[in-house]
Amino acid sequence: MYRFFKRFLDLLFSGLAIIILFPLMLIVSIAILIDDPGPVFFKQKRIGKNKKTFSLLKFRTMKKIAPHDKATHLLENPEQYITRIGKFLRKTSLDELPQIYNIFVSQMSIIGPRPALWNQYDLIEERDKYGSNDIKPGLTGWAQINGRDELTIEKKAKLDGEYTDKIKKGGFSAFAMDVKCFFGTFAKVLKSEGVVEGATDNTRKEEKENTGDVNK
Numbered sequence: 001m002y003r004f005f006k007r008f009l010d011l012l013f014s015g016l017a018i019i020i021l022f023p024l025m026l027i028v029s030i031a032i033l034i035d036d037p038g039p040v041f042f043k044q045k046r047i048g049k050n051k052k053t054f055s056l057l058k059f060r061t062m063k064k065i066a067p068h069d070k071a072t073h074l075l076e077n078p079e080q081y082i083t084r085i086g087k088f089l090r091k092t093s094l095d096e097l098p099q100i101y102n103i104f105v106s107q108m109s110i111i112g113p114r115p116a117l118w119n120q121y122d123l124i125e126e127r128d129k130y131g132s133n134d135i136k137p138g139l140t141g142w143a144q145i146n147g148r149d150e151l152t153i154e155k156k157a158k159l160d161g162e163y164t165d166k167i168k169k170g171g172f173s174a175f176a177m178d179v180k181c182f183f184g185t186f187a188k189v190l191k192s193e194g195v196v197e198g199a200t201d202n203t204r205k206e207e208k209e210n211t212g213d214v215n216k
Contacts, residue, residue, distance in 0.1 A: 001170060002167070002170035002171060002175065003167075003170070005175075006109065006167075006174075006178070010103050010106075010109050010110050011104065011106075013103075013110060014100045014101075014104040014110070015104060018100055018101070018104065021100070024094075025097055025098070028059055028085075028089065028094060029059075031085045032059060032060055032083075032086075034085075035083050035084050035085040035086075036060075036063055036064070036083045036085075038060065038064045039060055039064075040060060041057050041058065041059065041060060042058045042059065042061070042062070043055045043056070043057060044056050044117065045118040046115035046117060046118065046137070047115055047116045047118060047120075047124055047133065047137070048108070048115060048136065048137055049134065049135060049136045050133065050134060051124065051133050053118055054102070054107045054115075056099065056102060056107075056108075056115055057098035057099055057101055057102055058099065059094065059095040059097065059098060060083075060086070061083060061085070061086030061087075061090050061095045062078075062081040062082055062083065062086055063081050063083060065081070092189065093189050100139075103139060106136075108136055108137050109135075109136040109138045110138060110139050110140070111138045111139070111140060111163075111181045111182060112136050112138025112139075112141050112163070112167075113127065113135070113137050113138060113141050113142075113143065113160040113163065113164070114138065114140075114143065115137035116137075122153055123153050123156070123157065126153055126154060126156075126157035127157045127161070129161070130157060130158070130160060130164055130165070131161070131164050131168070132157065132160040132161055132163075134164070135164055135167055135168070138181075140181060140182070140185040141159075141160065141163055141181055142159050142162060142163035143155075143156045143159040143160055143163075144181075144188065145180075145181055145185055145187070145188050146159055147159075163177060163181070
């Protein structure tokens, strides 16, 4: 029952957001074009419910020469790719606004595990252990308010698993979890906590382990 109520809320709030935030999104679009002429939106292949892929939308915050299929926090020197307006959009999370369309068309939910890149095999595999690939990904979620980019893959997947368990059980506890994530996100955004631009020691190690290059 709760999943139907959750979808109703997603549809209601994303529809209202598209209308209310249109002027802001138009201003952002113009700023992007002035700063670095090119596409306003950035499309990226992500993993959705039941591991079906979809095109996640973001405002473009990086130059056209930036790598497309690599998470920003895994880049050695992302600053060289991020545009001036992009720095502001990423700090305020305004670059995520176009995902209200992904929510409206039921590819995502407002709250849920952040969708993995199609080639983040380690994260996808770790989430399989908790059944987190069986539910819709979200604009924000339990892992995002508990560390975001600073988390290791194992910790992120575990937190996603905690969220998944609550949602699958449904009822008031599921609703309470979504409310906690929703308001917790605002606090994180205002403080700009958990955002890491560039590879951390943890992510460097994980990336090397996945390619067999880590020192034993």
